[in-house]
Amino acid sequence: MSKEVSEEPQAHHHGKDYVDPPPAPLLDFAEIKLWSFYRALIAEFIATLLFLYVTVATVIGHNLGGGANSIAPGYSTGTALGAEIIGTFVLVYTVFSATDPKRSARDSHIPVLAPLPIGFAVFMVHLATIPITGTGINPARSFGAAVIFNNDKIWDDHWVFWVGPFVGALAAAAYHQYILRAAAIKALGSFRSNPTN
Secondary structure (H helix, E strand, C coil): CCCCCCCCCCCCCCCCCCCCCCCCCCCCCCHHHCHHHHHHHHHHHHHHHHHHHHHHHHHHHHHCCCCCCCCCCCCCHHHHHHHHHHHHHHHHHHHHHHHCHHHCCCCCCHHHHCHHHHHHHHHHHHHHHHHHHCCCCCHHHHHHHHHHHCCHHHHHHCCHHHHHHHHHHHHHHHHHHHHHCCHHHHHHHHHHCCCCC
């Protein structure tokens, strides 16, 4: 099957195989009457405001610690470590519970509803731990902010934001696996039912 293509005679353009468009005028007053001009103007205005907000917030944030986590004055290292452990435990436990297919109803909408309790847990953990540690619960975020801010006090307290989340996540995983899902009891029950004893 072939498609017939008709060739139109081409005008001679002095060695060019295209036609130059006419030059655009410097000011086109007809464009001011178009809605697209005003949409572009509004978009430029909003983009400028966002740029100013981000740059000013960055300068203010750098002067106030740059988002780096540190132990607040008046709190001990043990209190901060406990806050990070408990905060991470609550978050990881909520994620496990909200996404565990064995604990949900067969026809439930887990993928749709799982973000609600997880987001609420993040919100509650932030409310509880921001006054103490600035809510580290993510070692990678804490490390990135510490590298950017690069302050001695930040680095002295930085181990709390690695040990706390790892211990809290490990405790939440163990609690979920061996207490809530009773994997240890199931394993012990199958061991006792072995007829060789």
